[in-house]
Amino acid sequence: MTKKTIEQLRSRRWFGGTPQSTEHTGHALQAGYGREEFEGKPVIGIINTWSDMNPCHAHLKERAEAVKRGVWQAGGFPVELPAMSLGEGYVKPSSMLYRNFLAMETEELLRCHPIDGAILLGGCDKTTPGLLLGAISMNLPTIYCPAGFTMGATFRGERFGSGTGAFRWAPELIAGKLSPQEWQTVEQKIWSSPGTCNVMGTASTMTALAEVLGLSLPGASSVPAMDSRGHQLAAAAGRRVVEMVWDDLKPSDILTNQSFTNAAKTCVALGGSTNATIHLIALARRAGASFTLEDFDAIGKQVPVLANVQPSGEYIMPEFADAGGLPAMLSNMTALLDLDCLTVTGQTLGENIEGARVENDDIIRSLDNPVATEALAVLKGNLAPNGCVIKPSASDPALQKHRGKAVVFENANDLAARIHSPDLEVDPSSVLILRNVGPKGGPGMAENGMLPIPKKMVEQGVRDMVRISDARMSGTSFGTCVLHVSPEAYIGGPLALVQNGDEIEINIPERSITLHVDEAELDQRRQAWAPPAPHFKRGWGLLFNDNVSQAHEGCDFEILSSREPNPEPAIHG
Numbered sequence: 001m002t003k004k005t006i007e008q009l010r011s012r013r014w015f016g017g018t019p020q021s022t023e024h025t026g027h028a029l030q031a032g033y034g035r036e037e038f039e040g041k042p043v044i045g046i047i048n049t050w051s052d053m054n055p056c057h058a059h060l061k062e063r064a065e066a067v068k069r070g071v072w073q074a075g076g077f078p079v080e081l082p083a084m085s086l087g088e089g090y091v092k093p094s095s096m097l098y099r100n101f102l103a104m105e106t107e108e109l110l111r112c113h114p115i116d117g118a119i120l121l122g123g124c125d126k127t128t129p130g131l132l133l134g135a136i137s138m139n140l141p142t143i144y145c146p147a148g149f150t151m152g153a154t155f156r157g158e159r160f161g162s163g164t165g166a167f168r169w170a171p172e173l174i175a176g177k178l179s180p181q182e183w184q185t186v187e188q189k190i191w192s193s194p195g196t197c198n199v200m201g202t203a204s205t206m207t208a209l210a211e212v213l214g215l216s217l218p219g220a221s222s223v224p225a226m227d228s229r230g231h232q233l234a235a236a237a238g239r240r241v242v243e244m245v246w247d248d249l250k251p252s253d254i255l256t257n258q259s260f261t262n263a264a265k266t267c268v269a270l271g272g273s274t275n276a277t278i279h280l281i282a283l284a285r286r287a288g289a290s291f292t293l294e295d296f297d298a299i300g301k302q303v304p305v306l307a308n309v310q311p312s313g314e315y316i317m318p319e320f321a322d323a324g325g326l327p328a329m330l331s332n333m334t335a336l337l338d339l340d341c342l343t344v345t346g347q348t349l350g351e352n353i354e355g356a357r358v359e360n361d362d363i364i365r366s367l368d369n370p371v372a373t374e375a376l377a378v379l380k381g382n383l384a385p386n387g388c389v390i391k392p393s394a395s396d397p398a399l400q401k402h403r404g405k406a407v408v409f410e411n412a413n414d415l416a417a418r419i420h421s422p423d424l425e426v427d428p429s430s431v432l433i434l435r436n437v438g439p440k441g442g443p444g445m446a447e448n449g450m451l452p453i454p455k456k457m458v459e460q461g462v463r464d465m466v467r468i469s470d471a472r473m474s475g476t477s478f479g480t481c482v483l484h485v486s487p488e489a490y491i492g493g494p495l496a497l498v499q500n501g502d503e504i505e506i507n508i509p510e511r512s513i514t515l516h517v518d519e520a521e522l523d524q525r526r527q528a529w530a531p532p533a534p535h536f537k538r539g540w541g542l543l544f545n546d547n548v549s550q551a552h553e554g555c556d557f558e559i560l561s562s563r564e565p566n567p568e569p570a571i572h573g
């Protein structure tokens with residue numbers, strides 16, 4: 001492989017010794033660096049999503065120091081660039097409203113500064129796809145370093161997973177079976193340390209997919225946040241990205257149709273978050289790979305769930321990691337993977353997982369002893385012409401084929417106001433509908449898709465019902481929840497036309513979703529339908545609404561997913 005020369009470094013446009021570079025050299029000296037510390041060295045931008053409002057990333061300041069150590073060791077010049085942190089719990093109305101914001105910010109931070117290579121520090125849900133989307137479009141040598149997950153806990157004898165544990169016990173609180181004091185213990189145990197949610201939610205799924213795509217060092221996604229290996233791997237990534245700059249190894253050299261197929265298969269084998277369908281499609285489009293929701297369904301039929309991790313399985317991430325983590329799981333499914341895909345190590349996926357072994361075959365299953373056979377299904381029909389998704393492995397087997405009467409909630413506020421009302425007309429066979437919570441309708445497609453079971457039903461012992469929405473649900477959630485209905489209600493999709501009492505049928509084995517109302521009646525309703533008023537009148541929310549694509553297209557902005565290259569910034573002194 002031919003190495004880049006110093007003169008070919010992108011940062012030389014700023015630091016090249018020309019009269020125009022005086023200002024840039026002066027600023028580096030002003031920051032306290034000696035000439036010998038930065039001149040002629042690759043500049044490595046560390047995009048850090050640390051924030052006081054994101055406790056999942058509380059340790060990323062120190063993590064950045066470990067990266068810098070590695071960059072210095074390899075003869076690079078590290079600079080830390082803070083970017084918007086999307087703390088999943090705090091950011092309202094939904095962190096998804098800001099994923100594309102972080103993507104744009106990442107791309108432009110890298111573009112407008114003298115950067116030759118990048119390390120991305122993230123982990124909490126949308127931070128992973130946000131950082132990766134921007135880095136893919138910018139296409140500089142890049143390594144993604146995940147934050148790692150929070151510690152584990154036990155409650156009433158059960159392994160207690162972040163999010164999942166709270167969802168699991170919330171109906172018991174509503175039913176009066178847990179005291180307020182016991183609930184405080186639940187709150188304490190959701191996240192016992194810095195780090196991302198410790199189940200196979202969006203965070204653990206997306207960090208694993210970054211690794212299998214070839215964008216992280218091997219094993220990086222299976223390290224707990226507070227494990228010393230996190231800093232060790234961060235330093236190793238710092239050293240490696242400097243080499244990648246000299247080798248000019250970029251995301252476009254790594255990401256292919258095959259690497260996305262590997263990622264989707266891994267997602268299914270993990271029992272991964274439904275959110276990953278949206279993010280992976282968006283990432284593939286940015287990378288120019290062809291990958292669709294239909295591909296996901298075909299893979300969902302082919303690949304069983306191997307990771308026995310909540311919410312599809314029993315264990316939590318620290319146990320999965322200890323059992324060998326992602327490399328071990330991949331070594332159990334090599335027959336399904338394209339092992340020749342290149343990764344940031346400069347080696348193939350196959351080479352990276354050589355020697356990985358499973359330490360506990362109940363936690364990481366083999367292909368002939370899976371946890372479940374269906375982690376993800378895409379349904380289509382007159383209620384969702386462009387598709388919707390469900391996680392059969394996290395839903396009640398008795399509801400996989402179901403017909404019932406619709407109980408419609410107009411939006412998230414309507415749901416909150418009426419779902420637990422004693423007057424709600426509902427029975428265990430009802431199909432709960434929530435609409436106007438999609439990409440534009442939310443806007444931002446909040447995680448409202450796991451509609452709560454009405455109190456009235458909980459008191460009768462009901463723990464699952466069919467729920468249908470154009471929202472997403474948290475990757476830590478479970479239940480018979482049909483999500484991402486496309487097109488969404490807000491733009492006049494058929495979900496907008498459902499009325500209370502309409503018969504709705506889902507048939508997961510047949511992949512169908514049907515609104516049993518005849519076409520003439522639906523046409524009449526369509527004529528009478530008017531779009532709801534836009535939520536935002538100005539600013540980011542309006543920009544988002546005007547540009548965001550539908551769920552089956554990845555919810556990216558067309559202006560961002562375009563593959564047209566932007567020119568390098570002009571430098572005039």
Ligand code: FES
Pocket residue numbers: 056087088089123124125162195196197201203
């Ligand atoms: Fe940050 Fe779950 S809240 S990863």
Ligand code: MG
Pocket residue numbers: 088125201202474475476
């Ligand atoms: Mg989440």
